Amino acid sequence: MKCPFCSHENTRVIDSRPTEDNNSIRRRRACDECGKRFTTYEKIETIPLIIIKKDENRETYDRAKIEGGLLRACHKRPVSAQQITMLVDDVENEIFSREDKEISSQVIGELLMNKLKDLDAVAYVRFASVYREFKDVNTFVDELKKMLE
Structure with a gap:
């Protein structure tokens, strides 16, 4: 030096x-x-991760977007900010350990939902309803039935 x-x-x-x-x-x-x-x-110098959105657009990974979505899903739920941070850390470790330069937003969404399901069931349903774009009540009920099984 x-x-x-x-x-x-x-x-x-x-x-x-x-x-x-x-x-x-x-x-x-x-x-x-x-x-x-x-x-x-x-x-450590990291390679920027590119997220492939549902409409095939690409954008750089933004941790704040994931945290924001989880905060909205966990609003007025007994989930601490530290638990949300740990959940995002876990998901980040998984996606960055893949060493892919691009990853689908669907893969990230599924990882988040799987971890959120264990953390808080209501927050999971809230997140899933936005992420999976439930079109009607029947789709919502189907997701609830899957969760209860």
Whole structure:
């Protein structure tokens, strides 16, 4: 690592620790030439994930959209924000571990519904009703019957 003060190429790491969000590493360094200290951050470079929507349009993955949908489904339900965050983390781990550059929104929706079913049945039905675009009451009742079996 090059020193930002004297441009000398020999620096050493004095301290290394994860940042508060655990998404990068903070390193304190000292220059062997001028003795000055500075901080660097090391972050994993990720390939952007592309979501293929139902209408075949493509857009970049946006965690906030998933969280928003889950928050609406869990509104006035005994589901904490931490549980929602953990659910989204689980789904993210699954989709990013596939190492695909593109993934269907349907795959993500099914993963979310499977995890939400175990978390809260009412939130699951709410999410499913929007995600699966129930056209009438019979479709809604059919989904409820599947869940009760």
